[in-house]
Amino acid sequence: QVQFVESGGGLVQPGGSVRLSCTASGFLFSLSAMGWYRQAPGKQRELVAGITRAGSINYADSVKGRFTISRVNAKNTVYLEMNNLKLDDTAVYYCNANPPSLEWGQGTQVTVSS
DSSP states (O other), X not given: OOEXXXXXXXXXXXXXXXXXXXXXXXXXXXXXXEEEEEEOTTSOOEEEEEEOTTOOEEEOTTTTTTEEEEEEGGGTEEEEEEOSOOGGGOEEEEEEESSOOSOOOOOEEEEEOO
C-alpha cells in the first residue's frame, strides 16, 4: 500500500529555515515524479515544488528562490529545504507523487510566527 511519512516541521520565526523530509513506500519511487504540497487553513491544497524522476524541478511562484526540493532515490526520500520563511508559508506540508495518488500522509505542520 502506498504510504508517505512526512517530518521536520515546527515553529519557526519569519526569515528562518526548516528542512522537511518524506519517506515513501508501496510504489516504484525512483520511477515517479514527486511533489511537495501544502494546505493552509481555509485554503485548497496546492503544489509548491515538484521533481521528476530525471531531476527536473519546478516551483510555485510564491516559493521560487526560497524553497529547494531534492530527492534520494536510494532512500525513497524527498526533501524540501525552506528558507526565508514568511507568515504565508504557514501550512500543513505533504509529499505525494505528482500528480498525486489518492493516499496522503498525515503531513507535517510548519508554523511561521514571531
